[in-house]
Structures are given as C-alpha cells and as structure tokens.
Amino acid sequence: MRRPRGQSRIAVTSERSVVFGRNLERPLYLYIPLAVLFLINIVPLLYTVYLSLTNWVLFRQRTPTFAGLVNWAEMLTSGRFWHSVQVELVFVAGSVAIEFSLGFGMALLLNREIRLREFFRSIFMFPMVLPPIIAAFLWRFMLQADIGVINYYLRFVGLNRAFLATGPSALATLILVDVWQYTPFVALLLLAGLQHISREVFQAAEVDGAGPVQIFRYVTVPLMTPTILIVLLLRIIDALKVFPTIYVLTRGGPGIATEALNYLAFLMAFEQSRMGYGAALSLVVMILSVAIAIVFVATRRRMAGWD
Amino acid sequence: MSSSSRRRRLVGNSLATLLLLALVAFFLFPIFYAFVTSLKTRVLAESPIPHLLFRPTLENYRSLFVDNTYGAYFLNSLVIGLATVVLSLLLGVPAAYVLSRCRFRGKGAVLLWVLSSRILPPIGIAIPFFLAYRRLGLIDTHLGLVIIFLTFNVSLTIWVMSGFFDQIPRELDEAAIIDGCSMTGVLMRVVLPLAAPGLSTTAILVFLEAWNNFFFPLVVARRNAATVPLALTTFLGDYNIDWGAIMAGASLLILPLLVFSLVIRRYLVAGLTQGAVKG
Numbered sequence: 001m002r003r004p005r006g007q008s009r010i011a012v013t014s015e016r017s018v019v020f021g022r023n024l025e026r027p028l029y030l031y032i033p034l035a036v037l038f039l040i041n042i043v044p045l046l047y048t049v050y051l052s053l054t055n056w057v058l059f060r061q062r063t064p065t066f067a068g069l070v071n072w073a074e075m076l077t078s079g080r081f082w083h084s085v086q087v088e089l090v091f092v093a094g095s096v097a098i099e100f101s102l103g104f105g106m107a108l109l110l111n112r113e114i115r116l117r118e119f120f121r122s123i124f125m126f127p128m129v130l131p132p133i134i135a136a137f138l139w140r141f142m143l144q145a146d147i148g149v150i151n152y153y154l155r156f157v158g159l160n161r162a163f164l165a166t167g168p169s170a171l172a173t174l175i176l177v178d179v180w181q182y183t184p185f186v187a188l189l190l191l192a193g194l195q196h197i198s199r200e201v202f203q204a205a206e207v208d209g210a211g212p213v214q215i216f217r218y219v220t221v222p223l224m225t226p227t228i229l230i231v232l233l234l235r236i237i238d239a240l241k242v243f244p245t246i247y248v249l250t251r252g253g254p255g256i257a258t259e260a261l262n263y264l265a266f267l268m269a270f271e272q273s274r275m276g277y278g279a280a281l282s283l284v285v286m287i288l289s290v291a292i293a294i295v296f297v298a299t300r301r302r303m304a305g306w307d
Numbered sequence: 308m309s310s311s312s313r314r315r316r317l318v319g320n321s322l323a324t325l326l327l328l329a330l331v332a333f334f335l336f337p338i339f340y341a342f343v344t345s346l347k348t349r350v351l352a353e354s355p356i357p358h359l360l361f362r363p364t365l366e367n368y369r370s371l372f373v374d375n376t377y378g379a380y381f382l383n384s385l386v387i388g389l390a391t392v393v394l395s396l397l398l399g400v401p402a403a404y405v406l407s408r409c410r411f412r413g414k415g416a417v418l419l420w421v422l423s424s425r426i427l428p429p430i431g432i433a434i435p436f437f438l439a440y441r442r443l444g445l446i447d448t449h450l451g452l453v454i455i456f457l458t459f460n461v462s463l464t465i466w467v468m469s470g471f472f473d474q475i476p477r478e479l480d481e482a483a484i485i486d487g488c489s490m491t492g493v494l495m496r497v498v499l500p501l502a503a504p505g506l507s508t509t510a511i512l513v514f515l516e517a518w519n520n521f522f523f524p525l526v527v528a529r530r531n532a533a534t535v536p537l538a539l540t541t542f543l544g545d546y547n548i549d550w551g552a553i554m555a556g557a558s559l560l561i562l563p564l565l566v567f568s569l570v571i572r573r574y575l576v577a578g579l580t581q582g583a584v585k586g
Contacts, residue, residue, distance in 0.1 A: 017410035018480045025490040026409065029401035033461060034417065036398055040458045041424050044435035051434060106330060109323040120327050122572055127334050129568045129575075131519035133536045134557045138337040141344070141550055149340060149357040184334060241428050244521045248540060265430050270526060275434055282430040289426045 045286075051279035058273035071280040080256060080264065081281070088261040088288075090171065092239040095178040099235060102179065103186030108216075110187065111194045121191075124184035135181045136248035143173060143249075167257030170250050174258055177245050182238075186231055193227030194220070225303060233296040237289050261285055338561065345555035352551040367555035377556055380538040384518055384560075387449055387534060391456040391517040392510050398457070399464025400506070404494050406465065407472035408480060424462040432458060433526045440527050447529040455523045460513045467512060471505025472498065508574040511567045518564070535560050 020026065052071055054064035075081045110120060127135065142149050145162035154160040164170045197220070205219050221228075243262055246252060252259035252267070259267075262285050269278025344352050346363035371377035406418065436455050437446075445451035475498055483493045499506065524537040533541070539556055568575060 018408040018477050018484070020409075020484060020490045020493075025401075026405055029490070030405045030417075033398040033402040033465070036457070037421070037424070037461055040454065041427065041432065041462075044432035044439075044458075045427070047435040047438075048431055106327070109327050112320055112323050114320045114324050114327075116324065116327075120331065122569055123331050124334060125568045125572065125575055126338060126565055129515060129519075129564045130338070130561060131521060131536050131564075133519075133521040133540065134341075134561060135337075137539065137553060137557055138341050141554070142337060142340065147353055147355045152355065152357050180334065180337065237426055241430075243430075244536075247521075247525075262428065262430055266433075269430075269434050270437070275438065279434050282428065282434065285428045286431045289428055290423075293423075293426050 048279045048283060051276050052283055054276045056275040058275060060273075064276065067276065071277045074277065075280050075284070080259070081261075083256060084259050084261040084264040085284075087171065087257070087259060088240065088242075091174060091178075091242060091260055092236055094172075094175045095182070095239050096232065096235045098175065098179045099183045099186045100232065103183045103231075104190055106183065106187035107190035107194055108220075110191050121188065124188060126184075127181045128185040130181065131244075132181065133244040133248060135177055136245040139173070139177045139180070140249050164250055165254060167254060170254060170258050174242070174245050174249060177249065178239060178242065182235060186235060189231045189234075190224070190227060193224050196227075197223050226300065229296055229300055229303075233293065236292055240285060240289050240292075261288075341554045341561075342558050344551060345558045347551055349549065349551050352554070367551040368559075370549075370552055371555055371559075375552065377535075377538065377559075380533050380535045381559065383449065383532055384534040384536075387452050387456070387532070388514045388517040390449070390453045391460055392513045394453065394457060395460040395464045395513045396506070396510060399461045399509075400468050400499075401494070403465045403468035404472055404498065407469040408477065421462045421465050424459060425466075427459075429459075429522050433523065436523075437526050446527055447531045447533075449532050451527050452524060452532055452534070455527060456517045456520065460516055463516065464509055464513060467509045468502070468505060471502045471509075474505075475501050504574070508571045511571050512575075515564065515567065518560075 051064060053066060053068060055061070055067040055070060056064035106124070110117060143151075143163045145151060145160075145165070150163075151160040161169065163173045201219060201223070202215060205215050210218065241262060242260055243266065246258055246260060246263045250258040252263055261281065265278050265281035265285060268274045268281055272278075340357075343359065345367050346365070347358075347361060348364055348366060351358055351361055406414065440446045440451050445454070479497055479501070480493050483497045488496065518534075519536065520534075521536040521540075524532075524534050525540075528534065528537055535556065539553060539560075
C-alpha cells in the first residue's frame with residue numbers, strides 16, 4: 001500500500017488537496033493537455049501577433065516580410081475599419097439589450113408556479129442548440145422579399161418590405177436572428193439565478209408591504225446581480241463573434257452596411273488573402289473581447305468586496 | 308394569504324402561461340416551418356402562399372442523398388464530431404480531475420488560462436491554422452478539422468468536467484487510495500462511474516460545438532472534408548437556391564440536436580456557460 005510521505009492524510013482546509021501516493025500520472029494528466037493547449041491556442045495567437053506586423057499577400061509573396069506597424073496604421077486610418085467597429089458595437093449593444101430585457105421577462109414568467117413549466121423550459125432550449133448557420137438559413141428563407149412567409153402576412157397590414165435591402169433594416173434583421181436564437185439562453189440562465197433566491201426573501205418583502213415593482217427593484221435585481229453580470233459577459237463575448245448570420249443573410253451588404261469587424265477580418269484574410277492585415281483586424285476583435293471580460297471581472301470583484 | 312391576493316396570483320399565472328405560449332410560437336415557428344418546407348415539392352416551397360396543408364413528399368430527402376452528396380457530408384460531420392469528442396475527453400478529463408483534486412502552485416493561473424480560451428474569438432487563431440495547414444497538407448482533411456476543433460473543446464471539457472468532479476466527495480478518492488488504488492485507478496474505478504452523467508453531458512456539449520461549427524470548416528475545409536454546415540452554404544446554397552433541399556438538410560442536421568437537448572436538459576445551461584456560474 002502506498003503511503004503519502006510526511007503529510008497528514010486529511011488536511012483541514014476546505015480546498016485541501018487529495019494526497020495521492022507517489023505517482024507518475026499526475027504530471028502526465030495535467031501537462032500533456034496543457035502542452036496541447038499551448039500548441040493549439042497560445043502558439044497560433046503569438047503567430048497572429050507576429051503576422052499583424054508583416055506584409056503578406058498570399059499567392060503574391062512566398063513569405064511574410066516584416067513591416068512594423070504598417071497594418072495597424074492602415075487600419076486606424078481606414079474609414080472602412082471604423083465603420084466595421086461601429087457596426088459591430090451597434091449589433092452587440094442592440095442584440096444583447098433586447099435579449100436581456102426580453103430574457104429577464106421570460107425568466108420572471110417561468111419562475112412562477114405555472115403549469116407546463118417543464119414543457120416551456122424544454123422547448124425554449126431548441127433555438128440555442130441550433131447551428132447559427134441554420135438559424136440564419138431559416139430566417140433568410142422566411143424573410144425573403146417576394147416569397148417569404150413573413151411578408152405574406154405583413155402584406156395584409158401593408159407592412160411588407162425587403163428586409164435586407166437597406167442598411168439599417170439589414171442590421172436590424174441580423175439583430176432579430178440573434179435575439180431569436182439567444183434570448184431563451186439568457187432567460188434560462190437568469191431563471192437558474194432566480195431559483196437560487198429563497199422564496200422567503202420575497203415573502204418577507206411582501207409582508208413588509210412592497211409592491212411587485214419595488215420587489216423587483218430592491219430585492220430581485222440586487223440579489224441577481226452576479227448572475228446578470230455573467231449572462232451579459234457571455235452574451236457580449238459571443239455576440240462579438242457574429243459571423244454565420246452575416247455570411248448567410250447579408251454578406252456584409254447592402255454595400256458595407258452590415259460589415260461587422262469580425263466579418264471584415266475574415267474578408268481581408270481569406271477573400272483578399274491579406275494575411276498581415278487580416279491578423280491585425282482579428283487582434284482587434286480579440287482585444288475588444290478581452291477588455292470587456294476584464295471590465296466584467298473587475299466589476300464582479302468590486303461588488304464581492306462590498307458584500 | 309387573503310383570497311383576493313390568491314385570485315390575483317391565479318389570474319397572473321394564467322396570463323403568464325398565455326404569454327409563454329405566444330413566446331413558444333415565436334421561438335418554435337421557424338423550426339417547425341423549416342420541417343414543413345422540407346416536405347414540400349419545389350413549386351410549393353417557392354410559392355408565395357405559405358401552404359400548411361399539402362400532400363407531403365420525401366422528394367427533398369431523396370434528392371439530398373441521390374442527387375447531392377449530402378450523405379458524405381453528414382458522415383463527415385459525424386466522424387469529425389465523434390473524433391473531436393473522443394480526443395477532447397481523453398485530454399480534458401484527466402486534466403479536469405487533477406485540477407479538481409490537487410492543489411499546486413499556479414493552479415489559479417492555469418484555470419484562468421483554460422477559461423480564457425472561451426474568450427478568444429475563432430478568427431484570432433484561424434489565420435495561423437490556415438497557413439500551417441497549407442504547409443502540412445492538412446487543408447480539407449478530417450484530421451485538420453478535428454485538431455482545430457480541439458482548440459476550444461479541450462478547455463470546454465476541462466471546465467465542465469472539473470465542475471462535475473467537484474461535486475463528488477473527496478472522501479471516496481481517499482478511501483480508494485487507502486485501499487491501494489493509484490490515481491488512474493481512482494479515476495477509472497471510482498470517480499468516473501459516479502461522474503457518468505457529467506461525462507455524457509460533456510460529450511454532448513463537445514459534439515454540439517463540433518457539429519454546429521461553421522467558421523472553421525469554411526476556413527480549412529473545401530469539399531472532401533466538408534461538414535454539413537459548410538456544404539449547405541457552398542454546394543446547396545450558392546445560386547438558384549433549392550429551399551426544399553436546404554430545409555431537408557437543415558432538418559436532418561437539427562433533429563439529433565433537439566433529442567440531445569432534451570437528454571441533457573438539466574445540465575445544458577450550466578454546461579453552455581462552462582461552469583462560469585459556479586464562481
């Protein structure tokens with residue numbers, strides 16, 4: 001029998017380590033996966049950083065040539081780049097705001113003691129497990145100007161239109177598809193948070209004479225803040241990656257009206273074969289994501305400090 | 308509780324149910340309509356009047372497999388998805404176990420690193436993979452897609468599984484160690500059998516990620532290793548779109564997902580957040 005050397009078998013701290021005997025497995029268990037992750041996550045990332053400092057048009061040059069900050073300068077002075085940042089931000093803000101308000105409403109409805117609750121919860125999972133590319137196809141089919149089912153019904157009230165024909169309406173359509181796919185996700189996550197609040201808290205507030213609005217404002221929201229932060233963070237980070245919907249519904253058009261940053265990076269790298277410039281653009285997407293994550297984590301920390 | 312407030316609650320609940328039913332219609336209709344369209348002839352599918360009563364036909368499904376090579380893409384999706392699951396679990400489960408059970412220097416940094424790979428946008432690593440694959444001859448290969456899918460699925464596995472491991476009492480591990488089990492023995496004979504629901508949930512989540520992904524196949528696959536999401540856009544969806552066929556293809560792709568989502572209903576939301584809710 002193996003005995004741990006010189007350590008008491010049962011430590012006192014709650015985060016104590018399980019003490020295994022001498023074993024060769026532990027390093028293998030941990031370091032092989034980490035080495036793989038290093039190879040497929042970190043190395044490519046560093047290479048992207050390097051590429052962003054080079055000039056490399058595939059099929060024209062065989063190897064990258066170091067160019068310093070040329071790509072970054074071109075990017076920061078390009079109107080198309082700033083436009084794509086704006087599109088990206090409008091898309092993210094628009095979809096996440098709608099998903100959050102609608103999702104919170106749904107979560108509150110689902111948190112009531114109603115019949116069919118389990119049925120609703122199961123049904124609402126369907127959109128979010130779909131491939132985004134399929135969601136895009138479904139909506140493209142339904143939104144067609146001439147033979148789409150949505151226009152068929154809107155025609156009765158004279159509201160039919162070519163949804164993807166103008167910039168603002170095309171962008172609104174992209175938001176609609178995102179809202180359709182991910183509002184239930186937000187709702188189910190918030191519902192999980194709501195269910196962690198004990199009923200007694202609400203009952204106590206009710207006894208104290210608080211109305212539904214006051215309960216929501218002064219009981220529900222404060223207790224839900226940690227969940228709310230996580231939901232917003234996850235949705236914002238995922239929304240920044242918007243791609244399949246643009247690819248299927250608008251291809252960035254009309255013109256460049258729906259050309260979000262992520263899509264522009266793809267175009268530059270893989271359709272115009274400009275590896276260096278594409279790398280610089282994709283790093284901006286990443287910087288945005290990381291910055292947002294940091295803001296949220298810091299907020300979370302500060303709030304934890306208040307408690 | 309007074310009877311009036313009780314009545315108000317009942318009215319509120321009925322109202323809530325009605326609202327939720329309306330939302331179900333909104334969230335379900337596109338899926339339902341896709342399935343209906345997949346059973347229509349081309350003329351009907353492209354008619355400006357959305358018929359709901361018609362004589363259903365399996366013609367679109369037949370044409371997917373006979374006129375198009377949908378079967379091959381479906382098989383690609385399946386093989387690549389399963390291979391991704393096996394490799395992700397092989398790499399991720401042991402690491403998750405160590406992270407759940409052992410304390411060591413730098414553990415916090417490791418956890419943060421693993422979590423942060425969720426934040427990385429795919430585009431950030433797509434370019435190097437594309438360039439490397441051109442050199443290595445991995446463009447349009449199954450292996451190439453599996454490797455690129457590991458970029459986010461190994462960390463997903465580590466996060467979700469370490470959450471499940473945390474819920475299993477350490478005393479069981481310790482008892483097994485006293486009985487002479489090695490670490491592998493503890494993991495295989497004691498912990499994994501108890502974590503079986505977690506393991507299947509993780510497997511399904513990883514499979515979903517690979518099955519649903521469109522961006523990476525678009526970048527590193529062409530025709531030979533194309534998965535269904537890519538095939539739908541390139542070979543079926545370019546010009547002169549055959550909507551009936553697309554909807555049939557989409558329905559076949561969706562069906563296993565709907566079943567899976569019901570199977571892992573309880574864990575799905577927690578899993579999709581990669582354990583972020585824990586903290």
